Amino acid sequence: METLVHRPYIFWYLTIIVLIKYVTFALRADDNGEGGTFALYAIISRACNLRSGGATHTSDFELSGYDPLASATAPQGSDVAPAPNANVKVRSGANARVKRALATSSFLQVLLLSITLSAVCLILSDGVLTPAISVVSAAQGIQYQSNISNDAVVGISIGIIVIIFSVQQFGTKKISYLFAPVTTIWFLAIAAVGLYNIFKFRPAVFAAISPHYLYYYWKAGAHEAWVKLGGVTLALTGAEALFADLGHFNAPAIRTSFIAFVYPSLVCAYLGQTAFIIHDRSAAPTAFWSSVPKPIYWPMVVIATLAAILASQAMITGCFSIVQQAVALNCFPRVTIRHTEATHRGQIYAPQVNWVLMAGTVIVIGIFQTGPGIGAAYGLAVVSTFFLTTSLLSLVMLVAWEWNVGWVLLFWLPLSTLEGMLLSANALKVPDGAWFPLGVTAILVTILATWTYGQKLKRGYQDQHRSYLLDLLQPADGPGAGPTQALQLAGSRQRLGVAPGIGLYYTESLAGVPPVLAFLLPRIPAIHEVTVFLTVRHVPLPTVHASERLLLRKLHYQGFYHAVVRYGYMEAVDHDKQFVDTLVQELLDFLSPEVIKESEAAAADEGSPSDVTLGSATGRARRSLAAAAKAIAAAHRAATALKAVDEDASTKQAGKALVGQDGKDTPGLALHVEEREGAPSPWVQQPSQFRASLRKRRGASLSADTFPTNAPAQSEQALVGAAAGHGTRFILGNTHLTPSTDCGWIKAFVVETMYGVLSRNIQSTAQTYRLDPDAAVEVGINMRV
Known part of the structure; x- marks a missing residue:
């Protein structure tokens, strides 16, 4: 009974957190094909017209893909941009009030950025722990069938880690071909071992997923049950990476492979271990390796080691990508980013980040030495990331998808309760090792907060001492x-x-x-x-x-x-x-001359004399240069970009959203700024494309006669x-x-x-x-x- 009552939590947490939250909902929150924490932050920012470190310029609204409700429509590698999306229309009620609050409240904007950066720091701390626990757990498979000491396992693990991080500078293109076959073999193998143990030792073990065992789990002892609940976290690791790696795959592919292949394999593996533990209670501490049949034991060690290396590689690459995104948003000190493959955007290498991650991973292995020891440190960081992602995803539902508040609460409340239970259970492990990710996260948060504060002071100084051309x-x-x-x-x-x-x-x-x-x-x-x-x-x-x-x-x-x-x-x-x-x-x-004439007409608010649109040149519905220039020029009026924030907001509220709480001029928006700047023409986007459209519409070469x-x-x-x-x-x-x-x-x-x-x-x-x-x-x- 004690073994059975613990298994429903693994099954139901795997189902609710990974299958329902991430696979069903989070994969819908893609930012033009990209996933992860920064994707959620970007969607919220566009929905509420926020921009980290500065004002939103009206021309940003014209970018294709800016609409948080729309997906990218242009094929990858296409030279043609998809049609720009119209400004988002906000339904009245709570959705509009939340958008207005985020658009006008500096405190809420700082809070949103803090939540995002905290989640990022937790993921970076996972970048230290994931390679450590993956490699050590795989290397311990050698120890269970040989006489090598734990010190030897630690040495082997550190050697593998050093090799993994040392080859990062050469790129991952060559080993990327191993990802699909190795992971396929791995999941097939653990599913086969699980089914073997189920049918050999306990075919009725499928009853362990029955929810009624949850009652017996808590009845046996609430405190002990609470402590053991933290162990469920290790069954959920990798869920955040599933969402973050969305940019390398696509949502239907991830959804199909998880539902049809990965999820059934994991369920079979955990139920198989349950059946084996019922057969041999003494094998509980080493359930996975003990349940592997001896004829295939050493092949499983090889496959597990390869899978651990690839899992570590995926996490390291993800950390490089996260740091690149943070640097781009000016939330992280600038570090060296090298592209190891010219034809693949995601193939990057950050030397400073790489060596810091390697040093941290080696320290973790040296301190904790065993898989269970690292697991005690690992759980708190993973669950904290889950909790923050749930909050950001709920906010996306509210301000970008514009769901009814009741439906958003129905999503957020059960998930936050379940993840809060896991979070509190893992917090009990702070003395046993959970202090490590807290320490790493605190250091990273301090670095990011210091950098963000310094950048804010610099911008404030530049605004205060700005000189104008005239x-x-x-x-x-x-x-x-x-x-x-x-x-x-x-x-x-x-x-x-x-x-x-x-x-x-x-x-x-x-x-x-x-x-x-x-x-x-x-x-x-x-x-x-x-x-x-x-x-x-x-x-x-x-x-x-x-x-x-x-x-x-x-x-x-x-x-x-x-x-x-x-x-x-x-x-x-x-x-x-x-x-x-x-x-x-x-x-x-x-x-x-032709572009000058068009832009002058737009600046004079006279419309387009030639009525030529970019759509006629590209074959897609693009706005004319005059219309785009007129929209940008009209940004001198404070309420112009109002519709993207809230159609019902007043002109004064719009001014606060665009100009700022203190009423200072936002660069490029106030009319007197333009006068002191001495800018006789509006902004013009990509003039060469407009000339091409003119050439196509006129059907003649650009000449003095035309x-x-x-x-x-x-x-x-x-x-x-x-x-x-x-x-x-x-x-x-x-x-x-x-x-x-x-x-x-x-x-x-x-x-x-x-x-x-x-x-x-x-x-x-x-x-x-x-x-x-x-x-x-x-x-x-x-x-x-």
């Missing part, structure tokens, strides 16, 4: 050097020199002069022939289609432009020669072409935060010591963006906060 520069008397307009500093009236080539000045803001340029001009009064303010934006999408990546607009003075390059959280920034060539070509297309000439635009085209021939320079600011004299000692310690250590040991922006080292210039800027 406040900083003014036309100078007399002609410029060649075709370049002569400019001088507005304060000192010192004339600016002109350096040959194109200068790309990186900035995080959508408005104002880049801090690095504002810092340099008083000290080195010179500009390039062509000056481009370049903003790298990460939007809450896994990827941004190439046809939607670039936004351009012209600034007040000749040769000054602002470019916004958008990336998803699964993408790496690569500003190599190809990127520069593309940017130059887009600038030339942007300055073509479009009216525009002498200023043609002059700037010539200027850009000539400057491109003189080379490109990348100018970046390397900021250092210094505590002000009047701040408290705690803030001073966090800024100067904790954040300072992180900022001095991260990868430089030039390395992160893969800039040509011979063309990149980093300028140190001190910010007193």
Whole structure:
């Protein structure tokens, strides 16, 4: 009876947590094909118009796949973007109130981000524990049929771990071919062993899944039952990875393979062990290995070891991916990310993360030494991740899927109760080893919180000290050097020199002069022939289609432009020669007379004179340039993007959602900011595609006969072409935060010591963006906060 009463919990937890929660519901919450914690956060962010570390720009709403209710429609590898989704319409009632609260409350936004980052830190701690418990458990199979000591098992396990982590730098493409056959053989083997034990020792063991045994489980002794409940967790490990790996497969494939193959195999395996334990009670501590028939024992050891290696590999790769996503969202210090396979986006390698994970795994094996010992540490991290994922998934149901609150509570309440029971049972194991994941998670949370706080201080300083183009520069008397307009500093009236080539000045803001340029001009009064303010934006999408990546607009003075390059959280920034060539070509297309005419009409709110749409060129329903430009230009009115938050909200509430709680101007949204910026044209997305659509609709080549000439635009085209021939320079600011004299000692310690250590040991922006080292210039800027 004691053996039977414990098995219903394994079966029902496996059914409810894995089959119902993850396979049935979580796999529906894919972010354009991607899964995991950041996918849930991104869906919520888009549904409520949130963006970590900055404001949501109106143009983000036009991105294909931005609608959290829609799935990606473009095939992978296609050069054509799917149709942009209309802004999400919110039903009235609780759904609208929750969306409004998240859109306007800084506290709730911080809480949401904290839950997300806590789940991420727990998964990273699993990245240390999963290889340890998988390899040690497999290696212990050798010990049960030989005379080797436990120290030998530890040594073998550490050797395997070192090999696994050492080969990460070479990529996983070659061993990836082993995943399908090894896992198939593994699940077939454990199912066969389970069925063998069932029919040989206890065919009636299927009765163990009856819920009435749950009553006897608690009746036998509540406290003892509570303690033993923590052991169920090990049967559920891997469920979070099933959801996180969604991007490498697809939901129907995962759902079919689990329901038809993996789930029955696991049920047979656990029931088979139950039948064997009823036959031989002394075998309970080593139920799995003891139940394996001797003729196939050593083949099972080999298969288990291979399966453990592949499980470890999957977890390590998942950690690399999570860190890449966190870096992209500016929630994690920049670390080196290398792509080991040019044709596969997911094949990445993070050296610093790899060696830290290896050191942590070796320490875990050295401390706990046995599978059960590591299991005591493992359970708390796994169940905590389950609990946080349930909360995020429930929020997705409420704000993105817009389910009735009653249905959401019917999902959340039973799951949170069951997972809360597991969480409390595993919390009892803190003295036995569960302290380890808590310690690792606390360290990671401290690092992420420190980095996020430092980035917030930096953004606040930049907002407070922002300079605008018309406040900083003014036309100078007399002609410029060649075709370049002569400019001088507005304060000192010192004339600016002109350096040959194109200068790309990186900035995080959508408005104002880049801090690095504002810092340099008083000290080195010179500009390039062509000056481009370049903003790298990460939007809450896994990827941004190439046809939607670039936004351009012209600034007040000749040769000054602002470019916004958008990336998803699964993408790496690569500003190599190809990127520069593309940017130059887009600038030339942007300055073509036909595009200028269209954008001027949009800026004047006159509609599209040529009525040409991108849909006619791509074969998909795309909005016209004029319509898109008009929508972006209309962002100067605070309530323009209101529909994406809540159709019933007031203009004032919309202003708070877009401008911020303190009423400060959100970059690129306030009209007076545009006036000080001196931006005569709206943002234009991918001008080259618009020119192509014009060419197709007109059925003629672009010539003076087809479009009216525009002498200023043609002059700037010539200027850009000539400057491109003189080379490109990348100018970046390397900021250092210094505590002000009047701040408290705690803030001073966090800024100067904790954040300072992180900022001095991260990868430089030039390395992160893969800039040509011979063309990149980093300028140190001190910010007193």
